[in-house]
Amino acid sequence: MAPDKGKVMQLFLEQLTNGLAVGGIYALIALGYTMVYGVLKLINFAHGDLFTIGAYLGLTLLLSLGLTGHIGSAAGILVLILMVMGLVAVIGALLERAAYRPLRTSPRLSAVVSALGASIFFQNAIMLIYGARFRVYPHDLLPVTAISLFGLTIPVMRIVLFGASIVMMTGLYLFVQRTRTGTAIRAAAIDQGAARLMGIDVNRVIMYVFLIGPALGGAAGMMVGLYYGQINFTMGWVYGLKAFTAAILGGIGNIPGAMLGGLLLGVIESLGATYISLAWKDAISFIVLILILIVRPTGILGERVADKV
Amino acid sequence: MRLRIENLEVKYGNVRVLKGLNIRVEQGEIVTILGANGAGKSTTLMTVSGLVKPSGGGVYLDDVPLHKLEAHHIVNLGLAQVPEGRRVFGTLTVLENLRLGAYTTVDKALVGRNLGWVFEMFPILNRRSGQLAGTLSGGEQQMLAIGRGLMANPKILLLDEPSLGLAPILVKSIFSTIKAINRSGVTIVLVEQNARLALKLADRGYVLETGRIVLEDKAEALLANPEVQNAYLGGMH
Numbered sequence: 001m002a003p004d005k006g007k008v009m010q011l012f013l014e015q016l017t018n019g020l021a022v023g024g025i026y027a028l029i030a031l032g033y034t035m036v037y038g039v040l041k042l043i044n045f046a047h048g049d050l051f052t053i054g055a056y057l058g059l060t061l062l063l064s065l066g067l068t069g070h071i072g073s074a075a076g077i078l079v080l081i082l083m084v085m086g087l088v089a090v091i092g093a094l095l096e097r098a099a100y101r102p103l104r105t106s107p108r109l110s111a112v113v114s115a116l117g118a119s120i121f122f123q124n125a126i127m128l129i130y131g132a133r134f135r136v137y138p139h140d141l142l143p144v145t146a147i148s149l150f151g152l153t154i155p156v157m158r159i160v161l162f163g164a165s166i167v168m169m170t171g172l173y174l175f176v177q178r179t180r181t182g183t184a185i186r187a188a189a190i191d192q193g194a195a196r197l198m199g200i201d202v203n204r205v206i207m208y209v210f211l212i213g214p215a216l217g218g219a220a221g222m223m224v225g226l227y228y229g230q231i232n233f234t235m236g237w238v239y240g241l242k243a244f245t246a247a248i249l250g251g252i253g254n255i256p257g258a259m260l261g262g263l264l265l266g267v268i269e270s271l272g273a274t275y276i277s278l279a280w281k282d283a284i285s286f287i288v289l290i291l292i293l294i295v296r297p298t299g300i301l302g303e304r305v306a307d308k309v
Numbered sequence: 310m311r312l313r314i315e316n317l318e319v320k321y322g323n324v325r326v327l328k329g330l331n332i333r334v335e336q337g338e339i340v341t342i343l344g345a346n347g348a349g350k351s352t353t354l355m356t357v358s359g360l361v362k363p364s365g366g367g368v369y370l371d372d373v374p375l376h377k378l379e380a381h382h383i384v385n386l387g388l389a390q391v392p393e394g395r396r397v398f399g400t401l402t403v404l405e406n407l408r409l410g411a412y413t414t415v416d417k418a419l420v421g422r423n424l425g426w427v428f429e430m431f432p433i434l435n436r437r438s439g440q441l442a443g444t445l446s447g448g449e450q451q452m453l454a455i456g457r458g459l460m461a462n463p464k465i466l467l468l469d470e471p472s473l474g475l476a477p478i479l480v481k482s483i484f485s486t487i488k489a490i491n492r493s494g495v496t497i498v499l500v501e502q503n504a505r506l507a508l509k510l511a512d513r514g515y516v517l518e519t520g521r522i523v524l525e526d527k528a529e530a531l532l533a534n535p536e537v538q539n540a541y542l543g544g545m546h
Binding site: 180183184186187190191193194196197198199200201202 | 358360379380382389396397401408
């Protein structure tokens with residue numbers, strides 16, 4: 001019985017690490033939803049497509065820089081991810097200017113419709129540029145593809161991606177908690193009027209949010225390409241919905257909540273797919289969404305301090 | 310520094326909220342604006358701070374037309390507001406709230422001095438500096454809102470209903486603090502429902518009715534005015 005027990009444990013740990021890697025990706029996307037919602041009370045439905053753009057730009061960079069063989073080091077991949085982040089951030093800021101800022105004082109539904117329109121626009125633009133077929137990321141980017149740890153085989157890519165998402169999340173958390181600009185973002189999310197009375201340029205804060213969120217989403221897109229190897233112009237839809245679920249799970253508008261929700265959802269989905277049924281993988285995520293909305297609509301960390309009068 | 314509000318008109322949609330307001334505040338004064346709910350008092354302050362754009366007339370700080378500036382540029386000119394309902398940032402700490410008050414101040418030494426001044430004025434804020442603002446009592450939140458306004462190092466401080474919802478004893482202490490702030494050289498514009506207290510504190514007062522100034526006088530004169538007594542002071546015998 002002993003070896004069986006070992007195998008059971010090994011499978012569990014493998015799926016756990018897989019869940020954490022995927023969860024890190026969900027968390028990065030979820031941060032974009034939650035930050036935009038925090039400041040504008042808007043669900044940026046085009047966010048999933050910014051994620052897709054990240055995946056395609058990552059592919060373009062890999063191919064055009066001729067980096068189809070070994071990049072040689074994880075650092076190389078990280079540099080590429082940073083480049084993708086910068087590009088997608090610019091697209092995100094342009095999206096805000098073009099699709100959301102003109103509607104800032106309009107009824108909220110107008111901005112939601114505009115977001116859906118932007119999503120359709122991006123999806124079709126990607127399809128026209130890159131084609132509707134699946135595109136394949138070059139594999140063997142890292143010289144060593146797996147390492148063994150306590151009898152557990154973990155692909156190096158999984159560790160690199162999980163590490164990258166943790167580094168980005170920690171960086172964001174420190175930025176938002178410790179810096180003057182980060183505090184301004186939190187203040188604008190609580191009360192825009194009061195923030196303006198403090199001398200905070202709320203338009204600028206919104207621009208920062210639309211730089212940071214898409215940057216993280218774009219990084220996540222490239223990470224999915226690296227992890228699964230193939231990408232498609234509609235991939236942003238499912239990932240967007242899952243990350244949105246993760247943001248709700250953690251408490252929408254709450255930054256640590258999005259991180260926690262993403263990691264949790266990745267693990268739940270991975271373990272669910274293993275122990276319940278692979279076919280139910282997506283269904284499990286959305287069952288989680290429904291349960292959260294019924295049982296605890298504010299999410300895990302979404303409890304607000306009561307305002308005293 | 311002198312604040313001039315000239316023929317100020319504000320519309321919310323088709324509703325004219327301010328219909329040609331003229332108010333003048335000289336340096337070092339405490340000026341109070343009295344009026345019933347909906348008279349346009351808060352709108353006046355919000356327009357001065359740049360959060361509401363006028364449809365006519367203007368607001369001038371010395372000769373700077375504030376109505377042409379964005380709100381975030383106005384604070385830096387030395388004009389801060391403590392808004393109605395305090396509006397502290399509930400999920401930020403007391404210290405973070407205070408530091409946000411000095412958001413536009415570049416001089417770190419000045420921020421440090423002002424923080425010391427605020428903590429001296431409200432020692433409770435020092436003791437609770439690490440606490441979330443939303444966990445403070447109403448009176449403490451009002452102190453925080455005032456302290457946050459002072460962190461901007463204002464020459465002119467606009468106060469909107471600082472007594473709202475506070476116990477009488479707290480109101481007294483808040484008002485004596487306002488007096489002390491004024492003595493330290495800050496010009497005060499005070500909007501209040503508690504007309505008696507406001508007039509006792511102020512040098513001059515304006516009475517606002519449905520978007521128009523109907524009375525303007527020295528505070529003692531307004532206190533003695535029978536119309537004011539009937540309408541805002543509940544009658545004095």
